[in-house]
Each structure stands twice: as C-alpha cells, then as structure tokens.
Amino acid sequence: MKEELKKFNKTKERLICIDSDGCVLDTMEIKHMRCFGPCLVHEWDLAKYREEIIRLWRKINLLSKDRGVNRFVGLGKVLEDINENYFRVEGLDGYLEWVKSAKELSNESAARAYEETGNPCIKKALEWSELVNQSLMMVSMSKKQPFEGAMEAVRLSHECGDVAIVTSANGSEIQKEWKSLDIEQYTDVLVSQETGTKTRCLKALQEKGYEPQMMLMVGDSPSDLEAAREVGAFFYPILAYQERESWEEFPEALKRFQEGTYEGAYQEQKILEFEKNLRL
Structure with missing residues (x-):
C-alpha cells in the first residue's frame, strides 16, 4: 500500500477520502462479531468468558468513541479491561507503549516490535491479527455488501475529484472487497493500516x-473526524445504523463541497449529528 501511495499523483483539484468498513461496506458487525472478537477469545484462552468478552469487544469497537480505530488500538482497549476485570495480561504495558509510539500499526510492524523486545503480549497480538486475517478470508463475499446508495456515491465522488480509500483495516482485504464489488474502478488510491494512522494517511495525500x-x-468513526480536523479537511459522517439515510443526503453534501458552501453551518450541523449519534 505504501508503494501505491508513492505512485499516486494528483489529477483533479479536489480529493474525496472514503472509509470502507461501516461506511461504504456493511461489514463492521460481521467482521468484529465473527472474526475479531472470537479470535481474541481463542488466542487468550477466554472460552469460559466468551459471551462477556464478545460483548465487551462490540461495546468498545462498534458502539463507543473508539469505533473504527486500528485493530491493534482496539485490542489494547479490550485487553486493558480484561487485565482489570478478568486476569493479568502478561506484557500489556509494553504492548500499550508500542501501540502509542509506533508510526505504523500492522502485522509487519508488530513482528519487528516483537523481534526487538520479545514482549509476549505483542507476540500474542501478532498471532491474533494473523488469525483474524485468516478468518476474514473465510467470510463469504455475499456477506460483504455495500450500504444502499454507497456505490453510486463513490461513482459521483469520482466525477467530482480524485478518490482515495482511507481505511485502518488490512489493505489487501479491503482492496479485494472493493474489486470484487466493482467499486474499485471509481477510486484512485488506497491507504490503509500498512500506510499508517488515518491522520498520517491524510497528511501524505495532502502532500500530493x-x-x-x-x-x-x-467516514463513520471519530478517527475519521480527527484525521480531517488534523489536516483542515471537511468531514461528512456516515451515521452508524443510519447509513442509508446518510448516503441519501450525500449528493447534497458533494454539491456543497463543489460549490464552496460546505464550510460553516452545514459542516457544523453534520459534526453535531455525528457526535450525538455516537454519544461523544
């Protein structure tokens, strides 16, 4: 994904950056409940707490301000709760320090961090992440469908400007999904967890x-809003569990973006709706 970013060049005046899971594709629930949470239960041998841990994973990674964060960040949040309420997680402090300081959070960076530190929690997190990737491959594409109106919105975006997929997920998986659904044709570049945080990705794109x-x-998560604010970009929210309605209004937002009337009251109202929806 880093090489794809290096090769990418600006072709239009405007850039529309679009998240994937929970934004364009209705995949957040199935990926987290069938893959991320269960793989955590398996890797840390938490079978007797399975239901509680799966609910905890959902609460943190789908229904809180941490919705949409990088998988290693989300894992750290859940492990902190497990460490406090279930049992001591060996090497947790070192793992959290790596999550906080690493410029890139991916399997490759986790492998390097383990080689350098020998931290057992980083090792288990890497094994968990690899297991997640294997389980994601087993989810049928029939279960990975776009929200109503999302495909047309991506097509309209491509008429307006360059389009970048900006995701905190595994880049190869997202690329495969968009290609299979024939949406990739309306995009120009993909940046993902292998490229860095969403803020880092937007800054790299801005430098084009x-x-x-x-x-x-x-986007649908606070990390999308934060990244937009960091680079001075506008933000359009896809509201969790109101995705169809959000995409129905998107053409109006795109029109305002093109006409230069997005800033001000309209942008402020969109952010207010987003924050109320996630109770931020």
Whole structure:
C-alpha cells in the first residue's frame, strides 16, 4: 500500500477520502462479531468468558468513541479491561507503549516490535491479527455488501475529484472487497493500516498538492473526524445504523463541497449529528 501511495499523483483539484468498513461496506458487525472478537477469545484462552468478552469487544469497537480505530488500538482497549476485570495480561504495558509510539500499526510492524523486545503480549497480538486475517478470508463475499446508495456515491465522488480509500483495516482485504464489488474502478488510491494512522494517511495525500478546503473525508468513526480536523479537511459522517439515510443526503453534501458552501453551518450541523449519534 505504501508503494501505491508513492505512485499516486494528483489529477483533479479536489480529493474525496472514503472509509470502507461501516461506511461504504456493511461489514463492521460481521467482521468484529465473527472474526475479531472470537479470535481474541481463542488466542487468550477466554472460552469460559466468551459471551462477556464478545460483548465487551462490540461495546468498545462498534458502539463507543473508539469505533473504527486500528485493530491493534482496539485490542489494547479490550485487553486493558480484561487485565482489570478478568486476569493479568502478561506484557500489556509494553504492548500499550508500542501501540502509542509506533508510526505504523500492522502485522509487519508488530513482528519487528516483537523481534526487538520479545514482549509476549505483542507476540500474542501478532498471532491474533494473523488469525483474524485468516478468518476474514473465510467470510463469504455475499456477506460483504455495500450500504444502499454507497456505490453510486463513490461513482459521483469520482466525477467530482480524485478518490482515495482511507481505511485502518488490512489493505489487501479491503482492496479485494472493493474489486470484487466493482467499486474499485471509481477510486484512485488506497491507504490503509500498512500506510499508517488515518491522520498520517491524510497528511501524505495532502502532500500530493491538495489544498485543505479541497479535501473531504467521508467516514463513520471519530478517527475519521480527527484525521480531517488534523489536516483542515471537511468531514461528512456516515451515521452508524443510519447509513442509508446518510448516503441519501450525500449528493447534497458533494454539491456543497463543489460549490464552496460546505464550510460553516452545514459542516457544523453534520459534526453535531455525528457526535450525538455516537454519544461523544
């Protein structure tokens, strides 16, 4: 994914950055409940607490301010709760320090961190992440479908400007999903967890020559809003469990973005709706 970013060049004045899971694709629930949570239960041998841990994973990674964070960040949040309420997680402090300081959070960076530190929690996190990737491959594409209106919105975005998929998920998995659904044709570049945090990704894209007011981030998580704010871009929210309605309104948002009337009251209202929806 880093090489794809290096090769990418600006072709239009505007850039629309769009998240994937829980934004374009209705995949957040199935991936987290069938893959991420159960793989945690398996890797840390938590079978007797299975239901509690799966609920905890959902609460943190789908229904809180941490919705949509990088998988290793989300894992750290859950492990902190497990360490406090279930049993001591060996090496947790070192793992959390790596999550906080690493420029990139991916399987490759986790492998390097384990080689350097020998931290047992980082080792288990890597094994968990690899197991997650294997389980994701077993989820049928029939279960990975776009939200109503999302595909048309991506197509319209491509008419307006360059389009970047900006995701904290595994890049290869997202690329396969968008290609299979024939949405990839309306995109120009993909940046993912292998590239860095969403803020890092947006900054790297901005360096291709886009002015902040010519960038729009479309996403469903607080990390999307934070990244947009960090680079001065506009933000359009896809509200959790109101995705169809959000995509229905998107053409109006895109029109405002093109006409230069997005800033101000409209942007503020969209952010307010987003924060109320996730109770931020």
